[in-house]
Amino acid sequence: MPTISDVARAAGVGIGTVSRVLNASPLVSEATRQRVVAAIERLGYRPSPIARAFGGRRTQTIELLVPLFVGSFFVELLRGIEVGLATTQYSLVLRTIEGAEERQRVFDDCCARGNSDGALVVWMVPPQPFVERMTAAGFPAVLLNVVDPRLWSVAVNHDTAAEQAVRYCLRLGHRRIALVDRLEDAYDTASRGICLRGYRQALGEAGLGVPADYERLSELTARGGAAACDSLLRVPEPPTAIVAASDAQAVGIVQTARTRGWRVPGDLSVVGYNDSAFAEFLGLTTVQVPIREIGRRAATALLGALAEPGNEPETIYLPTDMVVRQTCGPPQPLNAGG
Amino acid sequence: MPTISDVARAAGVGIGTVSRVLNASPLVSEATRQRVVAAIERLGYRPSPIARAFGGRRTQTIELLVPLFVGSFFVELLRGIEVGLATTQYSLVLRTIEGAEERQRVFDDCCARGNSDGALVVWMVPPQPFVERMTAAGFPAVLLNVVDPRLWSVAVNHDTAAEQAVRYCLRLGHRRIALVDRLEDAYDTASRGICLRGYRQALGEAGLGVPADYERLSELTARGGAAACDSLLRVPEPPTAIVAASDAQAVGIVQTARTRGWRVPGDLSVVGYNDSAFAEFLGLTTVQVPIREIGRRAATALLGALAEPGNEPETIYLPTDMVVRQTCGPPQPLNAGG
DNA sequence: TTGTAGGCGTTATCAG
DNA sequence: CTGATAACGCCTACAA
Numbered sequence: 001m002p003t004i005s006d007v008a009r010a011a012g013v014g015i016g017t018v019s020r021v022l023n024a025s026p027l028v029s030e031a032t033r034q035r036v037v038a039a040i041e042r043l044g045y046r047p048s049p050i051a052r053a054f055g056g057r058r059t060q061t062i063e064l065l066v067p068l069f070v071g072s073f074f075v076e077l078l079r080g081i082e083v084g085l086a087t088t089q090y091s092l093v094l095r096t097i098e099g100a101e102e103r104q105r106v107f108d109d110c111c112a113r114g115n116s117d118g119a120l121v122v123w124m125v126p127p128q129p130f131v132e133r134m135t136a137a138g139f140p141a142v143l144l145n146v147v148d149p150r151l152w153s154v155a156v157n158h159d160t161a162a163e164q165a166v167r168y169c170l171r172l173g174h175r176r177i178a179l180v181d182r183l184e185d186a187y188d189t190a191s192r193g194i195c196l197r198g199y200r201q202a203l204g205e206a207g208l209g210v211p212a213d214y215e216r217l218s219e220l221t222a223r224g225g226a227a228a229c230d231s232l233l234r235v236p237e238p239p240t241a242i243v244a245a246s247d248a249q250a251v252g253i254v255q256t257a258r259t260r261g262w263r264v265p266g267d268l269s270v271v272g273y274n275d276s277a278f279a280e281f282l283g284l285t286t287v288q289v290p291i292r293e294i295g296r297r298a299a300t301a302l303l304g305a306l307a308e309p310g311n312e313p314e315t316i317y318l319p320t321d322m323v324v325r326q327t328c329g330p331p332q333p334l335n336a337g338g
Numbered sequence: 339m340p341t342i343s344d345v346a347r348a349a350g351v352g353i354g355t356v357s358r359v360l361n362a363s364p365l366v367s368e369a370t371r372q373r374v375v376a377a378i379e380r381l382g383y384r385p386s387p388i389a390r391a392f393g394g395r396r397t398q399t400i401e402l403l404v405p406l407f408v409g410s411f412f413v414e415l416l417r418g419i420e421v422g423l424a425t426t427q428y429s430l431v432l433r434t435i436e437g438a439e440e441r442q443r444v445f446d447d448c449c450a451r452g453n454s455d456g457a458l459v460v461w462m463v464p465p466q467p468f469v470e471r472m473t474a475a476g477f478p479a480v481l482l483n484v485v486d487p488r489l490w491s492v493a494v495n496h497d498t499a500a501e502q503a504v505r506y507c508l509r510l511g512h513r514r515i516a517l518v519d520r521l522e523d524a525y526d527t528a529s530r531g532i533c534l535r536g537y538r539q540a541l542g543e544a545g546l547g548v549p550a551d552y553e554r555l556s557e558l559t560a561r562g563g564a565a566a567c568d569s570l571l572r573v574p575e576p577p578t579a580i581v582a583a584s585d586a587q588a589v590g591i592v593q594t595a596r597t598r599g600w601r602v603p604g605d606l607s608v609v610g611y612n613d614s615a616f617a618e619f620l621g622l623t624t625v626q627v628p629i630r631e632i633g634r635r636a637a638t639a640l641l642g643a644l645a646e647p648g649n650e651p652e653t654i655y656l657p658t659d660m661v662v663r664q665t666c667g668p669p670q671p672l673n674a675g676g
Numbered sequence: 677t678t679g680t681a682g683g684c685g686t687t688a689t690c691a692g
Numbered sequence: 693c694t695g696a697t698a699a700c701g702c703c704t705a706c707a708a
Contacts, residue, residue, distance in 0.1 A: 001451070003685055014695035019687060027693060046451045048685055054392040054700060055686030064432065068417060071615065072410035079406060082434050091453075092432040094402065096420050113339070113384045115429075222619040248615070255619050277409065278586070278616055281560040281593050341701055352679035357703060367677060389701035392684060679708080689698080 002043040011039035022047055049091075062090050062302065063119040065106055067097045069186055069220050070122060071248065072276055073291060077122065077144065080295020088303065090117075097124070100187035111139040118302050120144060125185065126151070140305035142298045145289075152305060153315045154298040159198030161287045161320040162243060165271040166202035168285075168322050169241040173330045174269060177203065178214035178239035180228040180249050186220070193217055195245060214239055218249055225252030233260060233268075240268060240331035247272035247279045247286055254284070254327060265329035275323050283326035290318050340381040349377035360385055387429075400428050400640065401457040403444055405435045407524055407558050408460060409586065410614055411629060415460065415482065418633020426641065428455075435462070438525035449477040456640050458482060463523065464489070478643035480636045483627075490643060491653045492636040497536030499625045499658040500581060503609040504540035506660050507579040511668045512607060515541065516552035516577035518566040518587050524558070531555055533583060552577055556587055563590030571598060571606075578606060578669040585610035585617045585624055592622070592665060603667035613661050621664035628656050 004022075008015040013036060020028045021036040028036075039045075053059040064081070066074060081092070093116065095106045107130040110119055119134075119141040125148050126141070134141055135150070143153040162179070169177045181193030193199075193215065200210050213235045218224030225244055229252065232239055244250040250272030257268045264270055265285075272279055272286035279286045297316055305311065342360075346353040351374060358366050359374040366374075377383075391397040402419070404412060419430070431454065433444045445468040448457055457472075457479040463486050464479070472479055473488070481491040500517070507515045519531030531537075531553065538548050551573045556562035563582055567590065570577055582588040588610030595606045602608055603623075610617055610624030617624045635654055643649065 005685080008695095015686085016688085016695055016697095017693090020694090023687085029693060032694080048451050049453050050388060050391045050397060051685035052687080053388045054684085054702095055688085056700090057687085059388060061431075068413055071413055075406055075409055075412055078432075078434055079436070082436070093399075094416075094430045094432045096416055098417070098420070113386050115387055222616065226619070251616060251619050255621075278560065278589065281564075281589050282620075283593075342703095343701080346679095353702080354679060354704085355677085358678090361703085365677065370677080386701060390703080392686090392700085393702035393704085394684090395703090677708105680706085682705085683703090684701105686700090687698105688700105689696105691696085692694080 002045040004045075004047065006043055007036065007039050007045050010043060011036045057114075058117050059114060060089050060091060061116040062092055063095055063110055063116040064092045064122070065095045065097065065110065065119060065124065066122045067103070067124055067186060071220065072278075073274065074122075076277075076291040077295040080292035080297075081120065081299045082295075083292075084296040084299025084303070092120075103187055110134075111137055111141075118142075118306055120298055120302060121146075123186075138309050140302060140309065142302045142305070144294055144298045145291075147315050149315065150313065152298075152301045152313045154294050154301060154318070155315070156289050156294070156318050156320045157198075158195040158245075159201065161273065161289070162195035162198035162245075163202040164320060164322055165243040165273070165287050166199055167206075168324075169243065169269060169271065169328065170202070170206050172241075172269065172328060174239075174241040175208060175331070176211065176214070176237060176239045177241045177243060178211070178216070178232050180216045180218050180225055180232070180242055180244045180253065182220050182245040182249075183217060193245075199243065211239075218245075220246045220248055222248050222252035222255065225249030226256040227252075229253040229256040230260075233257065233262065241271070241328070242268065243271045243273075245273050247274050247276040247284060249273075250284055250286065250327070251278075251282060254282075265327050267332060269328040269331070271328060279323070280325070285325045285328040286323050288321045288323045290320075293318055340383040342383075342385065344381055345374065345377050345383050348381055349374045396455050397452060398427050398429060399454040400430055401433055401448055401454040402430045402460070403433045403435065403448065403457060403462065404460045405441070405462055405524060409558070410616075411612065412460075414615075414629040415633040418630035418635075419458065419637045420633075421630075422634040422637025422641070428641075430458075441525055448472075449475055449479075456480075456644055458636055458640060459484075461524075476647050478640060478647070480640045480643070482632055482636045483629075485653050487653065488651065490636075490639045490651045492632050492639060492656065493653070494627050494632070494656050494658045495536075496533040496583075497539065499611065499627070500533035500536035500583075501540040502658060502660055503581040503611070503625050504537055505544075506662075507581065507607060507609065507666065508540070508544050510579075510607065510666060512577075512579040513546060513669070514549065514552070514575060514577045515579045515581060516549070516554070516570050518554045518556050518563055518570075518580055518582045518591060520558050520583040520587075521555060531583075537581065549577075556583075558584045558586055560586050560590030560593065563587030564594040565590075567591040567594040568598075571595065571600065579609070579666070580606065581609045581611075583611050585612050585614040585622060587611075588622055588624065588665070589616075589620060592620075603665050605670060607666040607669070609666060617661070618663070623663045623666040624661050626659045626661045628658075631656055 185191040216228035218228040275288035485491040523529040554566040556566040613626035
C-alpha cells in the first residue's frame, strides 16, 4: 500500500508538495501538480483517512445518533442526509440507541474525544452536560425533528402539526376529538406529550374546553395506538375523531376500531402523523412531515457550522401539511351512530 | 485533552505501562495498575481511537454497506447487528447506496485503504473486483440476506421461502398462483427474479406446469406491487393467489385488488414476505424472515472472522416460517366468483 | 514487571 | 512555489 512518501519519490518531489496537491492547495505549479497526479495515478495511491485524521485536525467524520424507535422514518432521513453530504467527504458513524442508559452512554462518548467533527442527533434532546461539553469544545451538533434553542435544530413544530390535525377535524364537524400522543422524551416516562399544547390550543380556540379523558400517551407503534384506542372507545362519551402522533399508532387505532365494529371514517375519524411510506396505500389521512428535507437541511446546517464555527445556533422550522385520504369524515349524527 | 503521557506522568510510570493497563495486559502489577487507573480517573483521560487506529493496526471500525431500498427492514437489522456487536468496541460507519453507480463507488472505496477492519454488506452481491481485493487483503466481509459462496453469508433461502408460500396456497386449494418477484440485483434490471426458482419448483412438484403469464417483477414498494397486480388481474385466466417478494408489494396488491372489487381473501389470496412491523396489523399472511437474527448472526460471524482470519467462509441459512393471518383463503369455486 | 525508543502517514510550519 | 522536519497519540518491540 503506497504512502505519500512513495508518491513523493516517484514524482521526484517532497512529501509537502504531494500533500498540497492532495489538498488542492493553490501553492503548486501546474507542471508539478501534473507530475504528482500522474505518480498518484500510477501507484494507485490513496491517502489514508486515519493518518489524515491523526495528523490533521479534522476526522472527516460525523456521528449520527439515532434512537431505534425511529422505524421506517430512518431511511427517509438518511436519504436526505446523504443528499446534504453528497458533495463532501464526510463519513457517517452510526450510534444507535435503544434505551435511556444507552443514550446516556452514547452522549457521554460523543464529543469526549476527537472521534468526529460534529454530530447529527435524531429526535432526542441531549442532556445538559453534553451541551456544555460540546459548546466548550466548539463541537457542532444539529438536532433533527426536535428543538433546543442552545443548538442548531431542524424540525417541524409538533404543536402546530397537532393544531392542523385538530382544526381539520373541527372543520369536518367533530367536537369530540381525542389525542394519542407520544412522550416528548421517549425514554422518560415522566415527560409530557410532544404535541399536547397544540392539541389543547386548537380546541381552546374553537371554544371547546379540554376534554377530561381524551388524552393518551402511547408508544410509537401500531400496538401502542391499538391499546390507546381501546381505552378511548370505552370512555362514557367516546371521541368521534382521534389524532395520533405517528402513522404507526394511527394504523393500530384504525385496526382496533374496525375490529370493535366501528366504521372508519363513519363512526371514527383518524389522523396519522408523518405520512410514512405505507400511509398512502392504507388511505390514511395524515400530517405530512418533510422527513427527507429535515435530513438534508440538518446536514447542510452542520456543514455550515463546521465551516464557520463562530455562528450562533439557529432553529429551522419546516412546514407540515394535511394529507387528506380516507380515514376522516364528518361525524355521524348522534342518534344515527351505534 | 489529556494524553497517555499526561497519565504516565501523573501516575509516575512510563507510557508503556499505561498502554498495558489500557489494553488489559497481564504484565502489570496490581499496585501499579491501581495507580494508573486512579490517574486515568483523576484526569478524565480517554484514549483517542484515531491515534489508536493509526499506531496500532486495527481501526475498530466496521463498514455497513446498505442499499436504501431496505426500508423499515433496516432498523430491525440494526437491532440485531447492535446486539451482536454489543460487547465490543467496534463502531459502524454507514455507507448508503442509492443506485448502481453509487454501489460501484462504495465497493471501490470499501477495502481500498485501511479505513475499517471489516464490512457488513446488506442485501447485495459484491462485484468481482471487490471480492478479489478483500480476499487478497485478508479483509473480512459478511453478506446479509444474500449468498455468495466465496464470502461469509447469513441469509434465508429465498427460493425455499417462495416454495413455502406456494405450497401453502396449494394446500388451500389454489391452482392458479402468480408470483410478484423482485430483481435478484435491485440495480440490474437484467437480473432474474430472486425466488423464481422456488416458485417454479413448488408448482412443478405439484404437477402444475409453470403458468405462462403469471410471473412479474416489481420494485419493493406498494406501488410496484400495485402495478404488478393490476397487470395480473387482466390476464385471460387471472390467478386466485399471488405470492409477493415483500410485504410492501403485498400491501399494494391487496389494496389494488380490493379497489378493483376483488375480495381478499375471497377472490384473491395474497402472501407477503418478511413479516414487517406493519404486516401484523394489516392482517397480512406472510413469510416470516428472522431479520434481527440475520443481523446478529452476521455481526457474530464478522467478529469471528476478525478474530480468526484463516477460516474458510461459511454460508449460514436461517429458516423462514409461514405466518397465517387474513389475506389467504381457499379459492372460490369457479362459478361462484365474480 | 517496567521504562524508553521507534514507527505509523498525514498535516503544518518553517526556511529557502 | 518547494523541501525538510516537527508534531500528532498510541502501540510494540527491546532493553533493563
